[in-house]
Amino acid sequence: MADNNNDEEPMADGGSGTGIVAPDDETPTWRERKERTEGLSRLTYEYFERARREDQDLRQESDYVERDVLAFPAWPHEMIRNLSLTSFFVGMILFLSAALPPHIGPPANPSSTPAIILPDWYLYWSFGLLKLGPLNPELSILGGETAAEGAKLMADRTYGVVANLVVVGFIAIVPFLNKGSARRPVEQPFWAAVGVFGVVFAFTISMLSIKNLLPIGSSLLLDVTFLLPFVAGTISYALLRSMQEGYMYDLNRRYYRLRPPK
Structure with missing residues (x-):
């Protein structure tokens, strides 16, 4: 049982035990991660764990942490997330427009002015x-009454x-x-x-x-x-x-x- 646990959570930095994910030179590529069988949950966990480790190392080495930026590449990480969110909201808008179409009232009468005129x-x-x-x-002015x-x-x-x-x-x-x-x-x-x-x-x-x-x-x-x-x-x-x-x-x-x- 101990060997199985060690296989599931390998040590980083050559077995030094400073983190869970591997360093940059041993980190698998995006395509290699996609081909794994652990699924999206394990992939997400590895990314967040790597970000946590880099964040911790950076705070130990840097004197001014506010200017240090930690992030993932825009492609494919951020783009896939943003496209997923955009697709969800666009789908909701299309669903609402199809299920609840707006009521179209009678055409405006150009010869009569509405009683109350309001902008958007x-x-x-x-x-x-x-x-x-x-x-x-x-x-x-000069003590006179105002009009x-x-x-x-x-x-x-x-x-x-x-x-x-x-x-x-x-x-x-x-x-x-x-x-x-x-x-x-x-x-x-x-x-x-x-x-x-x-x-x-x-x-x-x-x-x-x-x-x-x-x-x-x-x-x-x-x-x-x-x-x-x-x-x-x-x-x-x-x-x-x-x-x-x-x-x-x-x-x-x-x-x-x-x-x-x-």
Whole structure:
């Protein structure tokens, strides 16, 4: 029985016992692996075991492990995996399109305008920014009374366009402001909270764009649009700050031995 176990798990590096798989000069090729009878499970195990051994050796020899890249060749390893995943999802889409075809409604009447006009759902946030007319400040010159439109610095439509430019500009500048090397939200709670704020704001401003379809008052919906993102961001920041002590380091003990927190 002992001889059989030794045959199934040969020593690496000439029998030194430092790993399970053979070194590079003794590693079988892809075609030789395919011809084996152990099956895909054994093949996968050997690849992961070799990656583990190389990862361990590299960490013992290298001083700066963050720039050391461990990976398998793109062909055939990564390509076969990606093609398998792509084929699965394409098959699911084809199945759903064949089993559940979309309903085709009556043709549009060019002589009548719909009561509610909305863009595609993924543009609701931008359409909601065009409905910030109540936030457009009015001006009162020399103590005079303000008019409905004449006393505004810019028209409501222009105000909505400027709001789009401000939001898109802020999203574009965030990567230049956050230059840290954090890999997890818990490492930088502030920027993680900013991301939560942006996601919740996109949802609430989308709700504002379809306010005609929601059973909520316009003033209350406008307050919720700007209040809920701040609440969600604050809660996220507080939770991530509380997770920094203890939980994060215990969960990622191996990671932080290589890259201790600042």
